Amino acid sequence: MKILIADDHDLVRETISAFLEQEADFEVVATESFPAAEALIKEQGPFDLILLDYEMPGMNGLDGLTRAIALNDGMPVGILSGVATKATAEEALNRGAAGFLPKTMASKSLVNAVRFMQAGEQYAPIGFMTQYEETEIHPMAQRLSKREMDVLSGLCRGLSNKEIARELDLQEVTIKLHVKTLCRKLEARNRTHAAMIAKDAGLF
Amino acid sequence: MKILIADDHDLVRETISAFLEQEADFEVVATESFPAAEALIKEQGPFDLILLDYEMPGMNGLDGLTRAIALNDGMPVGILSGVATKATAEEALNRGAAGFLPKTMASKSLVNAVRFMQAGEQYAPIGFMTQYEETEIHPMAQRLSKREMDVLSGLCRGLSNKEIARELDLQEVTIKLHVKTLCRKLEARNRTHAAMIAKDAGLF
DNA sequence: CGTAAATCTATACAAAGGTATAGGCCTTCC
């Protein structure tokens, strides 16, 4: 069974590779970036399983996943990550990932997960997927209208109402209205506070 | 040679442990948090080498390092990290760490690094330590006076000039002056922009 | 000691921001 592992942390990649190769029927190929992985897939034909680090040069979020799936001829591609959230995991599985392996998982489970995925199942650790997502991504963004988001974007770039108005081709007074509404919805005391709250929430 | 590894990423900890144990004279004990590591040190006496993950429950920055050094009876303690910057590495070495191992290092080097540290040398990968630090942490904070930092803190909390003045027991007009200076130094167009720049830089 | 830099204050004015009220336009939903 041929496995490709791509992770830019040499220590992680090499020790995981060494660990998997202890299994008699596992043959591991490892590389340190997405472009390198892409080249290897084209060169050494489809792998029985590919594991991609989510945070890796060239990976560009989950774009790398999509491209790897397209290249690997229907064989499973999984995501490996140290810091990703539940939402990222769900997104990955929706995009066709064979599995999602947080680096907090036990190494024993790794072998099981690999066999699972190779068998065509989707794998993700139960504990990780059912955890309460305190931020729930952005309850914030959902409560704001498109225009309000536009204005909030301007605020976060430190623009004046007049500048935002020019950018959106609206009247300054309209921007003031949106800023007012934003402050109410975000429970901010003024534009600066609203911008900081948006920043804290990870928008922009 | 008895080694203690503490890292909350099971996959990383277990595969590194397994990798090191392939060396004939290495005996590895692994744990998943700093408090657990502390207990093990007290219980199983000093280790020939301790490796602590920088991002780990209970580690609290480099406080864990200092405490582990104090507990380990003069034997070396090193830091393991996936994301830390050069500055963090320097700080760790200054605080008496036996070494700094980014997870991007090659696994072959790991064994060498371990032997190095055990021999009483300080180890850190040359390439990592000499890299250009583009942000240099906060060139920003250094260029600001204490008062200016106080005011910037207020800005980042969305306070008005009047509120900041009350908080610092100054006149509102003085705050305006500081805000003006801040905008000049940070090249911000207004208070909101200044706050965002500070936030982006990681201050507050 | 003199000087530079940071700090604080004052006055005054111009610009931007925030609030309130009111009305028109459009889409969605009952």
Next chain:
DNA sequence: GGAAGGCCTATACCTTTGTATAGATTTACG
């Protein structure tokens, strides 16, 4: 079809913020 809500605009007023200029104090440094 009417109601509700998002969106845009207008007018008016007041507050806050930003700018300029000027002077007093303190602290650090050569």
